[in-house]
Amino acid sequence: MKAKELIEKLIYGAYKREPTCDTIKAGDPEKELKRVMVTMFATVDVVRQAKEWGADMLIVHEPTYYDHWDIVEENKVTIAKKKLIDESGIVVFRYHDHMHSRDIDQITQGELHYLRLDGTVSKTPYDASYMFTANEPITALELANRMENKLGIKHVRIAGERNKKSTKIAACFGTPAGVYELLTSDDVEIVLTGEACEWKLCEYARDASLLGINKSIIVMGHIPSERDGMRLLAERMKKEYKSFETRYIECGEAYTYTDEE
Ligand SMILES: [Fe+2]
Numbered sequence: 001m002k003a004k005e006l007i008e009k010l011i012y013g014a015y016k017r018e019p020t021c022d023t024i025k026a027g028d029p030e031k032e033l034k035r036v037m038v039t040m041f042a043t044v045d046v047v048r049q050a051k052e053w054g055a056d057m058l059i060v061h062e063p064t065y066y067d068h069w070d071i072v073e074e075n076k077v078t079i080a081k082k083k084l085i086d087e088s089g090i091v092v093f094r095y096h097d098h099m100h101s102r103d104i105d106q107i108t109q110g111e112l113h114y115l116r117l118d119g120t121v122s123k124t125p126y127d128a129s130y131m132f133t134a135n136e137p138i139t140a141l142e143l144a145n146r147m148e149n150k151l152g153i154k155h156v157r158i159a160g161e162r163n164k165k166s167t168k169i170a171a172c173f174g175t176p177a178g179v180y181e182l183l184t185s186d187d188v189e190i191v192l193t194g195e196a197c198e199w200k201l202c203e204y205a206r207d208a209s210l211l212g213i214n215k216s217i218i219v220m221g222h223i224p225s226e227r228d229g230m231r232l233l234a235e236r237m238k239k240e241y242k243s244f245e246t247r248y249i250e251c252g253e254a255y256t257y258t259d260e261e
C-alpha cells in the first residue's frame with residue numbers, strides 16, 4: 001500500500017473537512033509502506049526513533065512546525081528539524097481534523113477507552129467537545145487519580161470541587177471550543193480538558209465550589225489529553241492493515257518536573 005492510499009482509507013468515512021490540516025508535511029505520497037509509526041507529536045526524539053526503526057511513514061495528530069498549517073517559519077529549530085525529517089525520507093502525515101470528525105470522535109473514544117470509563121457519549125454544539133454521562137458516579141479526585149494511573153499523566157491538576165460524586169462530565173480533550181460554555185452549564189459537573197485559561201476557567205470552578213456548587217475542571221495537559229486517541233488508532237491499524245507493520249510510540253510530555261530526574 002502506498003502512503004497516499006493509506007491516507008485515503010484513514011479519511012474515508014469521516015465528515016470531510018475543507019480546508020484541512022490533514023495533509024502530508026514531508027516525504028513522497030507514492031512511497032510503499034512496510035512500517036508505519038503512530039504518535040501524538042513528532043518530537044525530534046520521535047523522528048530519530050522512527051528513522052532507527054525504519055519507518056516509512058509517521059502519523060501525528062499535532063503540527064510538526066508549531067503552526068496549525070505547518071507553515072515553516074525559518075529559524076534555527078525549524079531548519080534543523082526540517083533537515084532531520086527530509087533526510088530521513090519518512091512521510092509525515094497529520095491526522096487531526098478527520099480524527100475528530102467521525103460519528104464518534106476517535107480522540108474522545110481513545111481517552112475514555114484507556115481510562116476504562118463506562119457511560120454514554122453525546123455531542124455538544126461545540127466542535128470536538130462531548131458530553132459523557134458516567135454509569136458509575138465518580139469524584140474529580142478519583143478521576144484525576146485514574147488519569148495518573150491508567151494514562152500515565154504526570155501532575156493532573158484539579159480546580160474546584162474535588163470530592164463530590166458526579167456523572168455529568170464534559171470531555172473537552174485538547175483545547176476545543178465551548179469549554180467555558182460547558183463549564184457554566186447546569187448540565188455539567190466536571191470538565192476534562194487539555195489546556196485552560198486559569199483566570200477564567202479554573203477560577204470559575206474554584207468560586208463555584210466555594211459557593212457550594214458541584215463544579216470542577218481537570219487540566220490534563222494538551223498532549224496527555226489526546227495521545228490515547230492515537231494509541232487506539234495504532235491498535236486499530238494493527239488489526240486492519242496487514243500489508244505493513246504499525247507501531248505506536250509515546251512522545252512524552254512537553255514539561256518536565258522538579259520531582260523527576
Ligand atoms: Fe485534537
Ligand SMILES: [Fe+2]
Binds near residue numbers: 174226
Ligand atoms: Fe490538540
